[in-house]
Amino acid sequence: MRAMRTWDIFCNVVDNYGDIGIAWRLARGLAREHGLAVRLWVNDLRTFQRIWPAISPDADQQVCEGVAVCAWHTPFAPTRPAQVVVEAFGCALPEPYLLAMSEQSPPPVWINLEYLSAEPWVAEHHGLPSPHPRLPLTKYFFFPGYTPGTGGLLAEADVAGRRTAFVHDGMPAFWRELGLDTPQADELRVSLFAYENPALPGLLDVWAADPHPVTCLVPEGRVIPQLAAWLAVPGLRAGDTGRRGALQLHVLPFMNQDWYDRLLWACDLNFVRGEDSCVRAQWAARPLVWQAYPQADNAHWDKVNALLTHYTAGLDRTTADAVNGLWQRWNGMPIAHGMPACWAAWRSRQAAIERHAQAWCGRLGLVGTLIDKLVEFAENKLK
Structure with missing residues (x-):
């Protein structure tokens, strides 16, 4: 009987919870679904606790x-490396740990888990080796992606089953826990998780002018000051509400990962940001609008358009244009139509977009999951 494989995942928490969110989902999946002995090294446990309250921010282990x-301290204490070492998002392994890796025989499988992108070059670079300049070690680049030649998307094996059970039986209780009534027949419920965005006031304006009720649920975060300014109030915090026209705003407490998944499953439309919430929204089988992390020289526009190319493939022209327009306007691209026209187009194709979101979720499953592909890659290197 083969001994249990050991894995170390290193995560340097930068900001916005995305890095630790992905690293934690990955660590849990490797342990739960593949029976691996996983250590997760994190430099900021207090931020980790925000997305997973069971974490003690003061415990070394x-x-x-x-x-x-494990708390990732500097200086780094001597530690025997695992058989597989995952460097999340180029976080740079501690030098003492690297030296210990170089003394192992055979050396660990060293994987640099990259950020997700739908751009075409990803498949060409996925799995490529990079020899260390000083040490007898090789690092492999592992790219999540949307095609079979990439590392796939991060998802648990049971995510579809849990989502289906929630949609069938769990939504009324979820709304009650949030202090909300069951949605009206013509009501649109939207979740809004976003970076600061100049397009936000215009979006709120079109929701306020919508012919049907719009309820926007906003977890505490970076857009709260913008919402307060739009409502002309001094500030907002969890539990506060605001109304203008057809729009009712509800500020929710910051949510752990499982609660946020349920919010995505429950809403009719999800505005998401960065990588982790974007992937979770796609697995939610609900319409979404993605805000990429803003980059210098608007380099993030290429990322948005690359994902749109995949996401809208097979859609009729009118529906694809409606999806493209709202995403591109939300990301600040210089397109011909303003937010009112983009929202009207999206609303006119809402039913088709909802059907597409469900079909898209099924298509993603054919690519394979990041957890399974990562294990397969590592096992092939360990042979």
């Missing part, structure tokens, strides 16, 4: 969901 969570 703790076990949570079958994962050994």
